[in-house]
Amino acid sequence: MSYSKKRYLTYLILTIFIMVTPFIKIDGNHMLLLSFVSYDFHFLGNVYNMNELFIMPFLLMFLFIGIFAMTSMFGRVWCGWACPQTIFRVVYRDLIETFLLKLRRIKNKQKDIDYSKTSNKIKKYIGLILWIILSFIIAINFMFYFVPPEDFFEYMKRPQEHLILVMFIFSIVTFLVYDIVFMKEHFCTYVCPYSRIQSVLYDNNTKQVVYNHNRGGMIYPNNEKSIFNVKQWSGNEECTTCEACVKVCPTHIDIRKGLQVECINCLECSDACSSVMGKLGKKSLIYWGSTNSVLL
Numbered sequence: 437m438s439y440s441k442k443r444y445l446t447y448l449i450l451t452i453f454i455m456v457t458p459f460i461k462i463d464g465n466h467m468l469l470l471s472f473v474s475y476d477f478h479f480l481g482n483v484y485n486m487n488e489l490f491i492m493p494f495l496l497m498f499l500f501i502g503i504f505a506m507t508s509m510f511g512r513v514w515c516g517w518a519c520p521q522t523i524f525r526v527v528y529r530d531l532i533e534t535f536l537l538k539l540r541r542i543k544n545k546q547k548d549i550d551y552s553k554t555s556n557k558i559k560k561y562i563g564l565i566l567w568i569i570l571s572f573i574i575a576i577n578f579m580f581y582f583v584p585p586e587d588f589f590e591y592m593k594r595p596q597e598h599l600i601l602v603m604f605i606f607s608i609v610t611f612l613v614y615d616i617v618f619m620k621e622h623f624c625t626y627v628c629p630y631s632r633i634q635s636v637l638y639d640n641n642t643k644q645v646v647y648n649h650n651r652g653g654m655i656y657p658n659n660e661k662s663i664f665n666v667k668q669w670s671g672n673e674e675c676t677t678c679e680a681c682v683k684v685c686p687t688h689i690d691i692r693k694g695l696q697v698e699c700i701n702c703l704e705c706s707d708a709c710s711s712v713m714g715k716l717g718k719k720s721l722i723y724w725g726s727t728n729s730v731l732l
């Protein structure tokens with residue numbers, strides 16, 4: 437199974453889990469709820485009063501230590517496989533823009549949409565409307581973790597009496613539309629602090645997306661791209677310089693240059709290289725491994 441299919445399956449399971457969790461009750465209490473209504477915290481059917489939340493800093497400490505340890509071992513596995521930003525971008529770009537509206541090609545994310553055509557402009561607005569509808573569903577589902585669904589639906593019968601709740605929903609929708617439609621992967625590169633922190637947590641054993649330059653050849657020997665086509669190779673280097681891995685990258689980087697802060701570990705470049713090298717009866721030059729695995 438390709439990495440893309442595994443990722444889509446992971447996204448589906450996570451989405452179902454996140455959507456269903458607010459409705460799950462154990463012994464009459466919610467599975468997960470930080471109630472803004474009754475000022476208590478429900479976790480796995482247990483209810484904790486606000487006075488007991490002094491344990492929160494310790495829980496947060498363990499959470500952060502866990503995240504740092506996970507990053508040190510498995511790199512940006514969160515970014516590519518579980519982060520809502522990545523999942524929402526895949527839904528908007530790959531499902532709505534590419535699959536439903538045929539505005540893009542899944543194999544080439546570098547090519548901008550041609551808006552000189554009226555049909556493409558209309559499709560863009562259809563995509564925007566679809567995303568706004570999905571954003572409302574996401575925002576409401578998010579609020580279920582703070583206002584129980586049973587109370588939420590009661591409140592929405594008289595929205596004028598619950599303007600703060602309504603304001604929260606509209607603010608989340610506005611953010612989601614701006615972030616997913618206009619800001620795109622720039623959020624991961626320029627806004628998300630996690631992408632910066634994790635670059636100092638890596639060592640040679642950290643799992644990440646790696647290009648095997650021992651097999652493929654050094655495209656950037658001095659950090660500058662000096663190999664542009666296969667005729668420039670002198671030895672047995674296997675990279676065909678087709679750039680399928682570059683065209684498919686959602687963050688617009690060339691992984692053959694090595695680890696870069698923009699990479700979200702989605703492994704789409706690995707799938708692209710697999711299909712190119714597969715036709716030659718060889719394995720992908722890009723895979724999920726460690727720097728040590730290339731050095732060996």
Ligand code: SF4
Nearest residue numbers: 685699700702703705
């Ligand atoms: S280089 Fe691009 S396509 Fe490859 S894993 Fe990183 S973000 Fe994804």
Ligand code: SF4
Nearest residue numbers: 675676678679681709
């Ligand atoms: S897809 Fe593979 S063969 Fe093609 S340029 Fe990228 S690394 Fe080289």
